[in-house]
Amino acid sequence: MNITYPHTIENGNGEKLVFLGVAQEPDGDRVFGENFVTPGSGPPMHVHWLQDEGFTVVKGKIGYQIQGQKEQYAGEGESIVFKRGEPHRFWNAGTEILQCQAWIKPANTIVFFLSAIFAAQAKSGKNQPEAFDAAYLLTRYASEYDMLEIPVFVRKVMIPITYALGKLLNKYEHFNDAPEAVKPR
Template sequence: MTYNYPHTIENSIGEKIIFLKEEKTNSDDKVFFEGFVEPGCGPTFHTHLKQDEELTVVSGKMGYQYFGQEPKYLTAGESVLLKRGSTHKFWAEGEPLHAKGWVSPANSFVFFMTVLYGAQNKSGKGQPETFDGAYLTTKYRSEYDIPEIPSFVKKTIIPFTYFIGRLLGKYKNFKDAPTPVK
């Protein structure tokens, strides 16, 4: 799937991303973005299994945390590199957050986040709409993980929901979705 940059997405829970550009090199590619997060908002614990992510605070205060560790905080001009495979989350601490960053390799990141924000908008909460969430969680399980989802739900409920969604024709709008990285 191809996007025209800048490409802006916004969810109903206080997060906005403007994807600025994608740069390809001989060995990798990066997608650059700006993010805006309302106080107390930010993604749940998640893991990019195939990608590194760097965030630099432009304004505001960002809290971030690796799973099982104490929270840390960054202010304007400070950065954090979140290595692939690290389970982490971040949020706007006390005031609106404006950050810049990149993800590398880009893989399906722009598509995944666009569909995720759309699914959150459908549900009106942080948890995505059921069928779109099942699609993303099943189709892109080799790239992304949400460790707070119980194992039984990941292995049984979500694949069953995905199957039902396929039977009901819920995923026709994803026919041009990028192939997941194995």
């Protein structure tokens, strides 16, 4: 997949990401950019199995939570970091657009994955991505990401069935150039 930076994506549900580039660092690559989130919006509880993620608030107030812990907040100039494998969520806890500088390391497939998830959300017109695209992405990239607010029955039964049905119905041709998932070492 060839991406030109800056690369902007929007999900139609209050989130906009601008990927500004990828920096090569001695211990791996880091994708960096900005996010803009409308009041009350933000991703549900999720996990990046292989990546650390950080935010510095430029404008507004971010609410965030690590699974099993209490909700916390950060304001302008403050930074938060989620370690790989740490389930978390964040949202705009203010009344104006939340703007953050953000990074994820290592970059792996995050730009493709989030671009595809945002496109699937825009396609459905809801926070939930279009079902076949979601099944494909959550199956192919299960070694990298998981959405923990999806009920276990849906994750373990419905998504695999939807994925298989999508293969039979040729629903995944638009993913022909999708990068391979990164496997844990």
